[in-house]
Amino acid sequence: MNMSGFMKKEGVKSVISSVLCILAGVLLGFIIMVLLALFNDRTSIGDAVKGLGILLAGPFSSGNAAYIVTNVGDMIFYSTPLIMTGLSVAIAYKTGLFNIGAAGQFYMGTLAALMIALNADTNGSPAMGFLVWLAALLTAMLAGMIWGAIPGFFKAVFNVNEVIVCIMTNWISANIVTWIFTNTPDLINRSAGKSGYLITTAVTGNGTPKLGLDQVFKGSYIDMGILVAIALAIVIYVILTKTTFGYELRACGSNKYGARCAGMNEKRNIIVSMAIAGGLAAIGGALYYLNPGIELKFDTAYSQLPSYGFNGIPVALLGSNNPIAVIFVGIFIRFLSLGGDHLTSAGYNKYISDIIVALIIYFAGFSMFFKGFITKLARKKEKAAEEAAKAAVQKPSVEGEKTGAKADEAAPEKALTEGKEAETK
Amino acid sequence: MSNSPYIIEMRHITKVFGTNRANDDITLQLKKGEIHALLGENGAGKSTLMSILFGLYDPDEGEIYKNGEKVTIKDPNDATALGIGMVHQHFKLVECFSVLDNIILGEEDTRMGFLQKKTARAKVRELSDKYGLYVDPDAIIEDITVGMQQRTEILKMLYRDNEILIFDEPTAVLTPQEIDELMQIMKNLAAEGKSILFITHKLNEIMEVADRCSVLRKGKYIGTVNVAETTKEDLSEMMVGHSVKFAVDKAPAKPAEPVLELRNLCVRSRSSHKNAVNDVSFTVHAGEIVCIAGIDGNGQTELGYAITGLEKADSGSIIMCGEDITKKNVRYRCEHGMSHIPEDRHKHGLILDFSLQENMVLRRYLEPEFQKNGFIRFKEVREYAEKLTEEFDVRSSAGVDSTARSMSGGNQQKAVVARELDHDHKLLVAIQPTRGLDVGAIEFIHSEIVKKRDAGAAILLISLELDEIMSLSDRILVMYEGEIVGHLDPKTTDVKEMGLYMAGAKRDTVKEEG
Secondary structure, three states: OOHHHHHOOHHHHHHHHHHHHHHHHHHHHHHHHHHHHHOOOOOOHHHHHHHHHHHHHHHHHOOOHHHHHHHHHHHHHHHHHHHHHHHHHHHHHHOOOOOOOHHHHHHHHHHHHHHHHOOOOOOOOHHHHHHHHHHHHHHHHHHHHHHHHHHHHHHHHHOOOHHHHHHHHHHHHHHHHHHHHHHOOOOOOOOOOOOOEOOOHHHHOOOOOOOOHHHHOOOOOOOOHHHHHHHHHHHHHHHHHHEHHHHHHHHHHHOHHHHHHOOOOHHHHHHHHHHHHHHHHHHHHHHHHOOOOOOOEOOOHHHOOOHHHHHHHHHHHHOOOOHHHHHHHHHHHHHHHHHHHHHHHHOOOHHHHHHHHHHHHHHHOOHHHHHHHHHHHHHHHHHHHHHHHHHHHOOOOOOOOOOOOOOOOOHHHHHHHHHHHHHHO | OOOOOEEEEEEEEEEEEOOEEEEEEEEEEEEOOOEEEEEOOOOOOHHHHHHHHOOOOOOOEEEEEEOOEEEOOOOHHHHHHOOEEEEOOOOOOOOOOEHHHHHHOOOOOEEOOEEOOHHHHHHHHHHHHHHOOOOOOOOEHHHOOHHHHHHHHHHHHHHOOOOEEEEEOOOOOOOHHHHHHHHHHHHHHHHOOOEEEEEEOOHHHHHHHOOEEEEEEOOEEEEEEEHHHOOHHHHHHHHHOOOOOOOOOOOOOOOOOEEEEEEEEEEEOOOOOOEEEEEEEEEEEOOOEEEEEOOOOOOHHHHHHHHHOOOOOOEEEEEEOOEEOOOOOHHHHHHOOEEEEOOOHHHHHOOOOOEHHHHHOOOOOOOOOOEEOOEEOHHHHHHHHHHHHHHOOOOOOOHHHOEHHHOOHHHHHHHHHHHHHOOOOOEEEEEOOOOOOOHHHHHHHHHHHHHHHHOOOEEEEEOOOHHHHHHHOOEEEEEEOOEEEEEEOOOOOOHHHHHHHHOOOOOOOOOOOO
16 A cells, blocks of 8 residues: 555544644644744743744753652543543533533532542541542532533524533533632631632542552552542443444434434434533543542632633644544643643743643644645646656556545535634634 | 538547546537536536636637637636636526616616616516516515526526526526426527536436537547437446446335334424424335335435434424434434434534544444444444445545545435435435435445335435435325425326425325324
8 A cells, every 4th residue: 555545544634633733723823833932031032942943842951850750640630531522522512512501511520520520538448438439429420410411402403503501501510610619608617717728639639549550650640540430431432433323423423313213313323412412521620630639629619610610622623523632632731731831941931832832732723624634735746747757657556546536526625614614613 | 600510529638637537538519509418427527618618727738619719718707708608507696686786786876876777677577578588677685486596597697698508517406397387497598599518317307408518437438429319228338347237126015014103203493494304204114115206305304313313393293113202312213223314414413523434333332343342443433334335336546545535425325324324224215315416326325225115114205316215115105395295196196286286295194094
């Protein structure tokens, strides 16, 4: 198989296009750093180059070996909620739905998990602590499923656009969380907390088990949450690709009329898919705040939605909605953010690094566009090769290119529309 | 003027899409003032060739000559400048504009930025008188019949003084009466010196109007014949490559017990306050083929939706094998003996992004043969899909792994038909089952449907193709404006009589006896 044949494989195309997105984002980020260096006396072009190096080094940009280990551990921990919300967006997308409500579902999961984990004091009994932790996680999942099913219900029964309902449920959940944590002291144990902050599971002893991971990555927040996330990603992958249920979800997402004509209940599938999406995002919230080291600042919750909810969208996009790819993308995005945090050492402030990371994430929306571009490139190469062969043999050769040049005919167009969609979103 | 006998000559045209040689060294010569038919199966390359002539595609090889002089046609504007006009299969009209506005669109006379329609109106009137193309210039397109819309398209070409007129399957959307009128119009046009290229796969029409006929098969040029010296059988053999039977071989029907009964079925229309299906009652028995005939848009689509469960009936009842299924969902109907070849294969028949094998089990994936504890049995699915594609000769680039989207329309349709006919079901609801298929495939599917009937299935066929209805049905029900207006016997009726019913000119008030 020649090069263009290799480039025609769906998976290969997805990976290459994702890498191209990242490179395009990094390039633009670098240009911005150069421009800033030119118009700012305190930084020079050399700083921009140094900045680029820091950005690409991620957690390794720190010189100190001990810090690097801690950074890597933290990178993995912070990527856990990203992976979960990424999975949430991805599975909804497979059913043709845009789950912009992951933020609200994340909050509902947080609320449910903390109401259990912070009220039950199990200090001294690790076994009980684990059981309470498990109960908290499952309750969070349930809460998220109910919360996610709401936009699904409105979409399926009244054909209300899920984006609108998702945005509304996002803000409703932000207000519910604030209201419960600020005004109902009976429902939540915040006795020993800092003002405006909840206590953590370190106080009640119901934190996520560490499984010795904190010994490997000394000084970091890491816990077994990442293992839960990876396991769930695999489960979702198996459901989508191997089961009749996943077959139905994909059919509904791809062509709901065709699915209905095949006897599938596309309304039920929409609700179920959104419920699963909600459950996944909620587990993300639970896994994040059940960590003994993470405090929730509840008094301003109503004014801001957790960025983890929205960052799930580029994670899913960059991973082409493939649950397995979402694991790697989630970690990668955290990798970049960590590099960004260290940009200050090159003379750029924290906000610049946020812009650059945002640019890369933004370019993730163009992954379908790059995919179409690769398809075209592969076809061009093939044509050139064909022509060369023609010239050499004086006879058209059609060997080795039956792999489906036509199959991708619709891809560039589709990529364009999807790219546009992503842009508007 | 040169001394070339041909007004348009396309010499050695080759056009390649990927690995597909859509046109392979095709030569087409059009004489001035003749009606030249271009015959071929679906996918034979007719549309590609015409698109090249109309400037929509660039040929990879070959040249085009007009009156003996070489010309290049880069886009439709070049084509128009050379006097080439085209009536597309799907009209390119602005629905909310008047006929006159549509005709002058792009060629408007203006004075100081204001439209001047007076001369245009006079010219349109003159043209319609000259060629017998009656239309009301002030009527709005969406209010007039399809036949009128087509005349508007023809007037558009004439208004631009085109002398080479391309008709792309112009009769597909017309009633028999309208087809007769169109044939007359084409003859008038040719008599006035216009040269006509007539794309079709209906042999009757070629025999009636064409002077010469060029045949394409699988992108290759087969030959050109004088229509007066040939027969339908010869033409079809040239087109398909082997001889084709026209009449469907079938024994007389032996209707048995009723399988599908409709009682006073009403379905409300989405676009107006009227009922799309109004008080329809009929019965289909085991072992017979009942056809619903009618012009597109007279409620057949809604009737099909209601019977198959895609939409709810507003009143009345649907009874299958003695059981009232009016309120049952699609899956229930499917599992209890209903097969359904939907009208729109892209919207309802297939999941285009799924592979062919995934599409083949679209209705059966829950059967134990194809799943175990909710996990798909991929091996069985593959084997089953391979068996079906083999039996029904469904062709695709990568076998059962090809995405449905990448397949040609005819093969997509064959896949749907294969899937639905493989059920041992009591009832088959086939809506336009041979849409977009070539003669060979139509013959095959017709014989499969007859086989189903003889095996004791009840078949309800909803079709717009009159030939199909005449040759396949045991009974014909004609639908007009949502009601059954005629109950005909194919042995005693003819296309003309059916056409009168279809156009609403004739109706029986007698209700059919179940």
